[in-house]
Amino acid sequence: MSSFGSNFRVTTFGESHCKAVGVIVDGVPPGMPLTEDDVQPQLSRRRPGQSNLTTPRDEKDRVSILSGTEKGFTLGTPIAMTVPNQDQRPHDYGEMDYYPRPSHADFTYLAKYGIKASSGGGRSSARETIGRVAAAGVAEKFLKLTHNVEIVAFVASIGHVTMEPMSGYGKPEEEAEWLARWEKWWGTLKTISREQVDANEVRCPDAEISQRMRERIIAAKEANDSIGGSIVCVIRNVPAGLGEPCFDKLEAKLAHAMMSIPATKGFEIGSGFAGTDIPGHVHNDPFVLRGGKLGTKTNFSGGVQGGISNGENIYFKIAFKPPATIGQAQATATYDGVSGTLAAKGRHDPCVLPRAVPIVEAMSALVIMDALLQQLGRQGASTLLPADLEIPPVLKGELGKSKVVGQVKEADGTHTVQLPKA
Amino acid sequence: MSSFGSNFRVTTFGESHCKAVGVIVDGVPPGMPLTEDDVQPQLSRRRPGQSNLTTPRDEKDRVSILSGTEKGFTLGTPIAMTVPNQDQRPHDYGEMDYYPRPSHADFTYLAKYGIKASSGGGRSSARETIGRVAAAGVAEKFLKLTHNVEIVAFVASIGHVTMEPMSGYGKPEEEAEWLARWEKWWGTLKTISREQVDANEVRCPDAEISQRMRERIIAAKEANDSIGGSIVCVIRNVPAGLGEPCFDKLEAKLAHAMMSIPATKGFEIGSGFAGTDIPGHVHNDPFVLRGGKLGTKTNFSGGVQGGISNGENIYFKIAFKPPATIGQAQATATYDGVSGTLAAKGRHDPCVLPRAVPIVEAMSALVIMDALLQQLGRQGASTLLPADLEIPPVLKGELGKSKVVGQVKEADGTHTVQLPKA
Amino acid sequence: MSSFGSNFRVTTFGESHCKAVGVIVDGVPPGMPLTEDDVQPQLSRRRPGQSNLTTPRDEKDRVSILSGTEKGFTLGTPIAMTVPNQDQRPHDYGEMDYYPRPSHADFTYLAKYGIKASSGGGRSSARETIGRVAAAGVAEKFLKLTHNVEIVAFVASIGHVTMEPMSGYGKPEEEAEWLARWEKWWGTLKTISREQVDANEVRCPDAEISQRMRERIIAAKEANDSIGGSIVCVIRNVPAGLGEPCFDKLEAKLAHAMMSIPATKGFEIGSGFAGTDIPGHVHNDPFVLRGGKLGTKTNFSGGVQGGISNGENIYFKIAFKPPATIGQAQATATYDGVSGTLAAKGRHDPCVLPRAVPIVEAMSALVIMDALLQQLGRQGASTLLPADLEIPPVLKGELGKSKVVGQVKEADGTHTVQLPKA
Amino acid sequence: MSSFGSNFRVTTFGESHCKAVGVIVDGVPPGMPLTEDDVQPQLSRRRPGQSNLTTPRDEKDRVSILSGTEKGFTLGTPIAMTVPNQDQRPHDYGEMDYYPRPSHADFTYLAKYGIKASSGGGRSSARETIGRVAAAGVAEKFLKLTHNVEIVAFVASIGHVTMEPMSGYGKPEEEAEWLARWEKWWGTLKTISREQVDANEVRCPDAEISQRMRERIIAAKEANDSIGGSIVCVIRNVPAGLGEPCFDKLEAKLAHAMMSIPATKGFEIGSGFAGTDIPGHVHNDPFVLRGGKLGTKTNFSGGVQGGISNGENIYFKIAFKPPATIGQAQATATYDGVSGTLAAKGRHDPCVLPRAVPIVEAMSALVIMDALLQQLGRQGASTLLPADLEIPPVLKGELGKSKVVGQVKEADGTHTVQLPKA
Numbered sequence A, B, C, D: 001m002s003s004f005g006s007n008f009r010v011t012t013f014g015e016s017h018c019k020a021v022g023v024i025v026d027g028v029p030p031g032m033p034l035t036e037d038d039v040q041p042q043l044s045r046r047r048p049g050q051s052n053l054t055t056p057r058d059e060k061d062r063v064s065i066l067s068g069t070e071k072g073f074t075l076g077t078p079i080a081m082t083v084p085n086q087d088q089r090p091h092d093y094g095e096m097d098y099y100p101r102p103s104h105a106d107f108t109y110l111a112k113y114g115i116k117a118s119s120g121g122g123r124s125s126a127r128e129t130i131g132r133v134a135a136a137g138v139a140e141k142f143l144k145l146t147h148n149v150e151i152v153a154f155v156a157s158i159g160h161v162t163m164e165p166m167s168g169y170g171k172p173e174e175e176a177e178w179l180a181r182w183e184k185w186w187g188t189l190k191t192i193s194r195e196q197v198d199a200n201e202v203r204c205p206d207a208e209i210s211q212r213m214r215e216r217i218i219a220a221k222e223a224n225d226s227i228g229g230s231i232v233c234v235i236r237n238v239p240a241g242l243g244e245p246c247f248d249k250l251e252a253k254l255a256h257a258m259m260s261i262p263a264t265k266g267f268e269i270g271s272g273f274a275g276t277d278i279p280g281h282v283h284n285d286p287f288v289l290r291g292g293k294l295g296t297k298t299n300f301s302g303g304v305q306g307g308i309s310n311g312e313n314i315y316f317k318i319a320f321k322p323p324a325t326i327g328q329a330q331a332t333a334t335y336d337g338v339s340g341t342l343a344a345k346g347r348h349d350p351c352v353l354p355r356a357v358p359i360v361e362a363m364s365a366l367v368i369m370d371a372l373l374q375q376l377g378r379q380g381a382s383t384l385l386p387a388d389l390e391i392p393p394v395l396k397g398e399l400g401k402s403k404v405v406g407q408v409k410e411a412d413g414t415h416t417v418q419l420p421k422a
Helices: A036-046 A106-113 A126-147 A172-191 A207-222 A250-259 A272-277 A353-384 B036-046 B106-113 B126-147 B172-191 B207-222 B250-259 B272-277 B353-384 C036-046 C106-113 C126-147 C172-191 C207-222 C250-259 C272-277 C353-384 D036-046 D106-113 D126-147 D172-191 D207-222 D250-259 D272-277 D353-384
Strands: A009-013 A020-026 A079-084 A150-158 A229-236 A264-269 A287-290 A293-296 A314-320 A330-333 A339-342 A415-418 B009-013 B020-026 B079-084 B150-158 B229-236 B264-269 B287-290 B293-296 B314-320 B330-333 B339-342 B415-418 C009-013 C020-026 C079-084 C150-158 C229-236 C264-269 C287-290 C293-296 C314-320 C330-333 C339-342 C415-418 D009-013 D020-026 D079-084 D150-158 D229-236 D264-269 D287-290 D293-296 D314-320 D330-333 D339-342 D415-418
Touching: A009 A126, A009 C020, A020 A126, A020 C009, A036 A126, A036 A353, A079 A126, A079 C079, A106 B353, A126 A150, A126 A353, A126 D353, A150 A207, A150 A353, A172 A229, A229 A353, A229 B272, A250 A264, A250 A314, A250 A353, A250 B250, A250 B264, A264 A272, A264 B250, A264 B272, A272 B229, A272 B264, A272 B314, A314 A353, A314 B272, A353 B106, A353 D126, A353 D353, B009 B126, B009 D020, B020 B126, B020 D009, B036 B126, B036 B353, B079 B126, B079 D079, B126 B150, B126 B353, B126 C353, B150 B207, B150 B353, B172 B229, B229 B353, B250 B264, B250 B314, B250 B353, B264 B272, B314 B353, B353 C126, B353 C353, C009 C126, C020 C126, C036 C126, C036 C353, C079 C126, C106 D353, C126 C150, C126 C353, C150 C207, C150 C353, C172 C229, C229 C353, C229 D272, C250 C264, C250 C314, C250 C353, C250 D250, C250 D264, C264 C272, C264 D250, C264 D272, C272 D229, C272 D264, C272 D314, C314 C353, C314 D272, C353 D106, D009 D126, D020 D126, D036 D126, D036 D353, D079 D126, D126 D150, D126 D353, D150 D207, D150 D353, D172 D229, D229 D353, D250 D264, D250 D314, D250 D353, D264 D272, D314 D353
Parallel strands: A287 B330, A330 B287, A339 B415, A415 B339, C287 D330, C330 D287, C339 D415, C415 D339
Antiparallel strands: A009 A020, A020 A079, A150 A229, A229 A314, A264 A314, A264 B264, A287 A293, A330 A339, B009 B020, B020 B079, B150 B229, B229 B314, B264 B314, B287 B293, B330 B339, C009 C020, C020 C079, C150 C229, C229 C314, C264 C314, C264 D264, C287 C293, C330 C339, D009 D020, D020 D079, D150 D229, D229 D314, D264 D314, D287 D293, D330 D339
């Protein structure tokens, strides 16, 4: 359906050629300052026509808040937001619409609904993401105000041109160098900002690589072709404890959210696919005391363990395929199976990555916000319980109070602990 | 929470040391034959102690159907199933439990709940997946009876030992050879069976590679270490039209489902991350007439376009990290941040991949079943509408009835079509 | 939250003084004709200012469909609809807002949100129901096209002036006369139409009683007072089998829906509270063959048995309290508890009943539509099962195929059957 | 479906003759003491065979907690509970099952599922409520520990024998006496306890009336007939602010919950149907300062205004119809429509009211618990917002801080306030 989230619930609407696209955001905390100015910036980053790398359509995409706020503050009631469509009248394509575009949603929408919008893919239109980005403006504002949560996404690769962020484990003798590359990567994720990302039109923070990415996109454009790539996103300052066992693990919700963005084909968190060949003794993130609380020395986990945030930076990567609509002639078939050749005439995006950056950030904000509200309800409930309940120490863990006992000091000075039989 | 799905809704319960683990399955179609014999086989494939590659615990894992069937048929009412825990009394670990295991859920569960099961990670236990596998037995039975849906997962890599299934695009001059490898891969996915997968204890269908995988796992075991890998799953005979725009795209639900399995770090569908560097004109799957209906010539899409199944085989890959519990001594810290060394004594799995195969299949079945029921409701509703509504042809697409008109035949014989402005 | 329904999911937004109120309708069957003309009539019946019995505000309430349709047909995608608010700028009440209106939502909204709209009760505004009525226009159209479902509500009482529809059981010797009154009542419910209801401004179909109701309302108005009443609603042509055990029984969903309408205090279905003193042997509705299918001779059940529709007319009654805002001076207290006297100056409705009629019909349509889509999914699934499954006859019931055997014919000619031990 | 609640989500399973009935409770606050002893007492009150007024079956109904607790404390993970069925083997009714019992669920279950349990009504069995009562044991424990919430239900009428709790408005000159009766009623609701209710087997707290009720039930039993009645329930110490606009108003959820109990036909809260003829100036509940916070002088609202609890006692009444299964011969028809006479042989309940008392309390607890967790999440979120946000005073209401200004003191000493135009 068209809703996402349970405590912070977002419902979007709109196709390419209807009157407007938009969203209702339910579960908004009351008493938070909010105006269109909080929502517009990310919508403008998502907007087409920002550079000559993207489709030259100049959609205005000005958002209106219809409900749920007064005098610039949220009431706690649903916030509806709309963005009008500039071109509401679909052209009359007459009898022409016989070729479902290869790898586009034309065919599957018809299979699903038995009917389709004149633009073909209906809700698979990129304009649908406007509602998501608008909703995320509300979530981001809250996350920033209450936890200083920072969400930054950037383009990590275009075709073969890549920042080469994460790599698998090589030979043990090269471990130190390999680990140093990971540590440099984690360092980048700690400090990268949207300003740095927006320094160039590709939205890759590495100036040299972004220039090569730019060339790759232009090459695709000139060839009437298209190209994909990958986006990395980091979420900083997320408190430990978010994510719901078992089905709504934080990484499961993030994967769901990211794979619901048009044109995505893959998701990995932390070490991801590279982690499949790292030995356990290297991949495990040891605990260390940092700033008065427990952190981890490395971060192969990507900030999530057992489906729950551990307080470290959450980072993940998303694969985007090349856009399906291309100008090159393609041998394909009509809805009836008659072979023929299709060539698209008209504007189309050779690469969606730069514009997808704010969408990735938006879906991240929606996931974290929903998980946070759910955890706040649980914590609020536990806090209400009487303080004098005599909970057995073994159940409490007692961060900050326990003493190190029960270990066996071996001859070599190592402490061993008999772990619970899982 | 502990529920998954909306029309076919599964709710699981149970930790490692409680009386039982199990599941309630709601939304079961009435009138379908079902007994424990339909559910047990996959549970037995999931069970530990099947080979010396996995933990030697001999859990019986016999399932009981408590409700929802009579005389071997489903009533349409909720089906509850339980599997008793053999070892219900957690050992009294006294004051020993001060080290949260690195990269395990001990720390995050405590952060989330302020309390924890004596076994540490609570619901992150692999035993939780029993409920999922049992529920999937119901779903698989229905999918098999009604659409002959076949779901087969297998181990595609262990550490560096890999079947190397999908690769990115290389030089244009090598395109033919590269494409041949993909085609061979799609061929494998068309025919692979669970029998082939179970031919060896690693559950990799390639005999030679499986032997090397076996050695890699044993090496990890002997080093008191652990190792991860990847699983590929194919779902055959899924009808076109499943998956819900926009947030519940089929690939989004599959990603959600797979990333909710313990120890997963990545998901990719179709071309996945390899697809990020394949040019659009190669990556697009052209339509062809096959068996009287529209199919695609290639299958980089992985059976899903615009979030909706297109009738082709659905396939995806999942990354599993190395298990966190290892016997090697690890320098880490207690809950209080005091540095020390932790070494686990006791049984533990050096590699979860072989046992995860039926869990991946189970989550696949749950996703497809839920999407199918949702689509059946929509189709049922549309079917009820009067036949004489005069729907404009442009909205109907009319598979099997349209004529090829409106194209422009260019000088070179190519037909061009002015596509809708998306 | 602000959503209702699971398969036909309605999400509303808007307060009194925001830019617009409206709704998103998700789960709409594709291919159904739909324009604003299908939605507007009920909105116009709901509108204030229709007669001098209601508040004289002349809200225009013209609805716009923003998405989900094309060329007058539904696409299957979400339909968003909005109605602009005429008066978007709340007056600046300065420091005056210290008296929470007795029995109004001013106090509870503040307790809930810690913040409140300047109009006080925020979403408790009657304008919120606009979104519901608009959404129901979609549902009613489908229900009409596919099952000829007819939904008619009317005012059954205003204060003490009542049509006296349902009464409890009296003395056995008066049973025949008492039953005749019920049968007349069921007869009315079979034929009553919206045209009959709208014949007078009170919306009570009995001309004489409606006149007395009108006088009662005018008396309240002239006394700066208010008055409540009850509305009865009948839903005809609902197929048997709708409603979900156990928690989502059809009557439970109807009760939920009706009690979510502002100012409602009670709900009863079928015999309702009057049924509490009717003996079982009278209250039971015997089965009879009618029009080739099984019906019931009486209808104390109100068309629902065991939470599931039985194909008979569904009817229920809703109690509405007198509106809280009155012009009479009331001794009350400020938010701080300081005693004082409050007298409202300004327009207010002395009685909400006439305008509530279309809202009751709307909520009825939403409940039936959601239940129908859910049942269609189940039926669609069962239909797909192979025909040759050998289901034991005892499980099938086999309407239209069973023979009367197994009864014991007693000496007096009665057949007795040993019922299952429930 | 078989789930209820969103934050405290209860999923039940089980029919009459399956192996067990039970429930999974999700969203349980962690760290709360809980054992079977907290759950069993209400199950025992629900159990048949407690007196000669109810069916003499002696079901043991001993509950087992399967998961979610350890050492007597909740872990925050799902709690599964089961109660075994004593009689798991349905008798083979051979070819006898041709008469759907009038007003029972036999017919509608078959219409819905196309298949049915041998006991006929499947999940409409009273045994299904075991899962609800067990789940409520968890909720009640939390509500008691954290807010001292007290939930007490009792039988208010059996047939014509009634405590006559709430009555409509009569002549103005009798208002004082009429109001005194209401005040006595509110007084009863303030103090009544489960011990008082259990003082007699009817569970009506008035000794004299309960004796007459007892006679009415026995008369029905001896006539092989059945009789209905009404139950009143009061919930004390519910904090202000629970209930979610617009669709999930607290009274809407209570109505939903109560109307999902088998055999219910009506629900009313506060003044209910009697409130339809009370003038607004009498029906409005004026605010007063009480115990340092704002309360209401009267309580016609029943503790809920605008769908949100106001801190006063919540009370409501539920109508129960006479049980459908009776021993008297009934003229009816078979599934095929052949006329005949049906007489039930075997145990059956002449009146469900006494046993329904703990079920009503259970559903009350589930509703309040779910609403409380939802509100705790909202409050937790608002609390996190920075304290220095400059919220306009008009939005804050500022309980405990505002000054009485802005009123106009009229010549007669009354203060008037120009109310917002709603």
